[in-house]
Amino acid sequence: MSGGDNKDVLQPANFAFTPENRAEADRIIAKYPTDRQASAVLPLLYLAQRQVGWVPRAAMDHVAEILDMAPIRVYEVATFYTMFHLEPVGKYHLQVCRTTPCWLRGADQMTETCKKKLGIGLKEVTKDGLFSLIEVECLGACANAPVVQINDDFYEDLDPKRLEWILDELAAGRVPPFGSQSGRKGAEPAGGPTTLKEIARPTGAPAE
Amino acid sequence: MPKMTIDGIEIEVPAGITVLQACEMAGKEIPRFCYHERLSVAGNCRMCLVEQEKAPKPIASCAMPVAEGMVIKTDSPVVKKARQGVMEFLLINHPLDCPICDQGGECDLQDQAMAYGYHSSRYREEKRAVPDKEFGPIVKTIMTRCIQCTRCIRFATEVAGVEILGATGRGEHMEVTTYVEKTINSELSGNLVDICPVGALTSKPYAFIARPWELRKTQSIDVMDAVGSAIRIDSRGREVLRILPRVNDDVNEEWLADKSRYAVDGLRRQRLDRPYLRVDGKLTPATWPAALEAIANRVTGLPGNRMAAIAGDFADAESMFALKGLMTELGSPNLDCRQDGAALDPNARASWLFNSTIAGIEKGDAILIVGSNPRWEAPVLNARIRKRYLKGGLKIGVIGPKLDLTYPYQHLGQTADVLGQVASGAHAFADVLKNAKSPMLILGQGALRGPEGAAMLGTARKLADTCNLVREDWNGFSVLQTAAARVGGMEIGFVPQPNGRNVAGILEGTAKGEIDFVYLLGADEIDMTRLGKAFVVYQGHHGDAGAHRADVVLPGVAYTEKSGIYMNTEGRAQIAEPAIEPLGEAKEDWAILRALSEKLGHTLPYDTLEQLRRALFKAAPNLQQLGAIVPAKWETFGRTGAVTARAFHLPIANYYMTDPISRASETMARCTDAFVAPMTGTGTHG
Numbered sequence A: 001m002s003g004g005d006n007k008d009v010l011q012p013a014n015f016a017f018t019p020e021n022r023a024e025a026d027r028i029i030a031k032y033p034t035d036r037q038a039s040a041v042l043p044l045l046y047l048a049q050r051q052v053g054w055v056p057r058a059a060m061d062h063v064a065e066i067l068d069m070a071p072i073r074v075y076e077v078a079t080f081y082t083m084f085h086l087e088p089v090g091k092y093h094l095q096v097c098r099t100t101p102c103w104l105r106g107a108d109q110m111t112e113t114c115k116k117k118l119g120i121g122l123k124e125v126t127k128d129g130l131f132s133l134i135e136v137e138c139l140g141a142c143a144n145a146p147v148v149q150i151n152d153d154f155y156e157d158l159d160p161k162r163l164e165w166i167l168d169e170l171a172a173g174r175v176p177p178f179g180s181q182s183g184r185k186g187a188e189p190a191g192g193p194t195t196l197k198e199i200a201r202p203t204g205a206p207a208e
Numbered sequence B: 001m002p003k004m005t006i007d008g009i010e011i012e013v014p015a016g017i018t019v020l021q022a023c024e025m026a027g028k029e030i031p032r033f034c035y036h037e038r039l040s041v042a043g044n045c046r047m048c049l050v051e052q053e054k055a056p057k058p059i060a061s062c063a064m065p066v067a068e069g070m071v072i073k074t075d076s077p078v079v080k081k082a083r084q085g086v087m088e089f090l091l092i093n094h095p096l097d098c099p100i101c102d103q104g105g106e107c108d109l110q111d112q113a114m115a116y117g118y119h120s121s122r123y124r125e126e127k128r129a130v131p132d133k134e135f136g137p138i139v140k141t142i143m144t145r146c147i148q149c150t151r152c153i154r155f156a157t158e159v160a161g162v163e164i165l166g167a168t169g170r171g172e173h174m175e176v177t178t179y180v181e182k183t184i185n186s187e188l189s190g191n192l193v194d195i196c197p198v199g200a201l202t203s204k205p206y207a208f209i210a211r212p213w214e215l216r217k218t219q220s221i222d223v224m225d226a227v228g229s230a231i232r233i234d235s236r237g238r239e240v241l242r243i244l245p246r247v248n249d250d251v252n253e254e255w256l257a258d259k260s261r262y263a264v265d266g267l268r269r270q271r272l273d274r275p276y277l278r279v280d281g282k283l284t285p286a287t288w289p290a291a292l293e294a295i296a297n298r299v300t301g302l303p304g305n306r307m308a309a310i311a312g313d314f315a316d317a318e319s320m321f322a323l324k325g326l327m328t329e330l331g332s333p334n335l336d337c338r339q340d341g342a343a344l345d346p347n348a349r350a351s352w353l354f355n356s357t358i359a360g361i362e363k364g365d366a367i368l369i370v371g372s373n374p375r376w377e378a379p380v381l382n383a384r385i386r387k388r389y390l391k392g393g394l395k396i397g398v399i400g401p402k403l404d405l406t407y408p409y410q411h412l413g414q415t416a417d418v419l420g421q422v423a424s425g426a427h428a429f430a431d432v433l434k435n436a437k438s439p440m441l442i443l444g445q446g447a448l449r450g451p452e453g454a455a456m457l458g459t460a461r462k463l464a465d466t467c468n469l470v471r472e473d474w475n476g477f478s479v480l481q482t483a484a485a486r487v488g489g490m491e492i493g494f495v496p497q498p499n500g501r502n503v504a505g506i507l508e509g510t511a512k513g514e515i516d517f518v519y520l521l522g523a524d525e526i527d528m529t530r531l532g533k534a535f536v537v538y539q540g541h542h543g544d545a546g547a548h549r550a551d552v553v554l555p556g557v558a559y560t561e562k563s564g565i566y567m568n569t570e571g572r573a574q575i576a577e578p579a580i581e582p583l584g585e586a587k588e589d590w591a592i593l594r595a596l597s598e599k600l601g602h603t604l605p606y607d608t609l610e611q612l613r614r615a616l617f618k619a620a621p622n623l624q625q626l627g628a629i630v631p632a633k634w635e636t637f638g639r640t641g642a643v644t645a646r647a648f649h650l651p652i653a654n655y656y657m658t659d660p661i662s663r664a665s666e667t668m669a670r671c672t673d674a675f676v677a678p679m680t681g682t683g684t685h686g
């Protein structure tokens, strides 16, 4: 994925920011001193990814041109950060956390569920372009393990059945509510709060 | 000046240097991979760890500035253990392929593994493998060997000025690459092979040719351009196998241009190893006596003004001096060493020298480049301009074709008349020069060739006055020569004598039948079709244009086979030394002329090279100051007169093929195909 660009990926010949994104890019660049505009490389790559769904090479070249950088300097950045997709991803990009807390709480099953349900392996995209699947390291929501990030949102406290249902919903064009799937609020204890109950509820809130 | 203690030695060091440099000053060797004194500091290999008192852990000495009172240990058990640890990590992914690696015997990793490596590896997991890259005809890559020191990336970015190498990916997946497939399009790419501390980047033309301990090393001087880079010629038996740079901070620092390195295979092809005579229109092998006899037959009785001699771009000062002596004896005033017809003024040394000196470029703060592509005419010198540019505060203007010079510049115009505008002060760049502290004019041969050459020189001379190029302690008037022989030829006065003809005049004479005899001392760049019916003697080492036209061919030797003095574009006399024996029946060039003079009944007054040099130094004392520069007197030169709006014709159309040696080189042909053909749409394959 990193040493050279993947020859199997169909790279679009051109890229240009949409007028809105170009304006946004200019706004970002203006945040930095004039001869330091290269500092904007991360947000601009991110903006390009927002626009296309991934970062084609033409987009890297475009960013290099806007920021007056050698293209290789942009390639270095884009390949360093795993959150830049250098190949197309699905409409719903599934990132299964596999670090220890999630792993102890069944991360392997999450990956298995996705693979079986969608018929794809890791780093693959479903034929209809709807889903893609990867495993990632800790997403920072360990208290609600296991966690799967779908696009920008975390789906927490998952079990295989719930995850299957989520995938079904997404396939049907409905986006289920994100957050804990077990009904608890945030990362509070699974059975509801056990301490500081009075302070925890603002006055007037219904008692348990 | 901070004082510090290194391994118990108290030493005072200049402020601002690094601990590694201080250790070296104290005579302590510090192992390193990523650090290179001519590149920026990366500090990523950790091999240079030393112990610093009161520091909680070992420090990377290459990246740590010195401070007052520092106490450093470079040979404590902690240091040894730390370096062993670093070495063990480095070797985790490094293949154990030294027996088939070209770097073997001159590999930093191999050497340091001897000092800091464990006897065997504790690593049981799989090693990583990295796909090789395609960098073109010069640099071969075996990227699995890369230890990611990033020296090559920094060299390409900083020195070569082609920002196409980088490190992509992260951690175990990091790779040194161009990412999109690209060749290293730089005339300095061979230096990547030198700076790579391991066998990841090696020399493609030299692959599997020799081991370093088999080579005989001869210190010499490069002649492929007029820079006079210090080189080391590595030979085995009767073959030159490779050429590497030596350090000379005044000239090439430690870099060398690709043609100077890789045209060596041209030394083995199309060589003249015996005399030839033209019989019935065809060159046929002959003996030395027969060849000299044929010349004597033609010359005897011929008046001097019907003879001429032209010296080529590889001629050493000694052979030009001998040829001048012979022609003078024969009564011929028709001499010239300026094959390209450049209007250098024989009477004014300052008109043909790079007066600012190469190292002086680093002092310059405004440079006007006229009629030159320094990137091709003198790649190493161009790297010096780039080095100066990177320091900041340099203004560069260019008059001539718009080219990628590896640094940004203001393009003042394509045509010669713009120089006149700057000289008269009408162009704004005149003020840039005037207001600079050390302004420079780099005048290329492209400006001095052609009918208006003398007027161009005069205009440049005027600019030197109006823009104050010459000041106390500073002479910014710098002529960039392209031929190694040129300055030496000018120095000994290998130019038309009173009533003599220059190259253009000689060719006019031969075309018109006014000149019957022409002696070409390695001159291959003139228009041979204009030699008419003249009897042509070619003395040289390659079967190139001159030999093909000649009636008699006398086999001389190449610069790797003789001792000869060359003066570089700055006016620095240096001696090239022979690495191998002459080929076949070829002879040293001065000796050929000495033998011929005897045959012609005008025996030159020296029997040995030493005697010749004594006479030479008397006639041209500046040549005696080996390694040094005798500054030129500042006088008037050039013709006054307007210059018209003509475009420059730069001296080099293809960097990789400029002379008989590089034209015979297969590597240079491959480079032409890889680098020049895509630019111009022409190649060696049409």
Ligand code: SF4
Residues within 6 Å of the ligand: B145, B146, B147, B148, B149, B150, B151, B152, B153, B176, B195, B196, B197, B198, B200, B201
């Ligand atoms: S290729 Fe050589 S110079 Fe470049 S990073 Fe690797 S080891 Fe260093």
Ligand code: FES
Residues within 6 Å of the ligand: A097, A098, A099, A100, A101, A102, A103, A137, A138, A139, A140, A141, A142, A145, A146, A147
């Ligand atoms: S381990 Fe999965 S979110 Fe931290």
Ligand code: FES
Residues within 6 Å of the ligand: B031, B032, B033, B034, B035, B042, B043, B044, B045, B046, B047, B048, B049, B060, B061, B062, B063
């Ligand atoms: S030499 Fe100091 S870290 Fe590499």
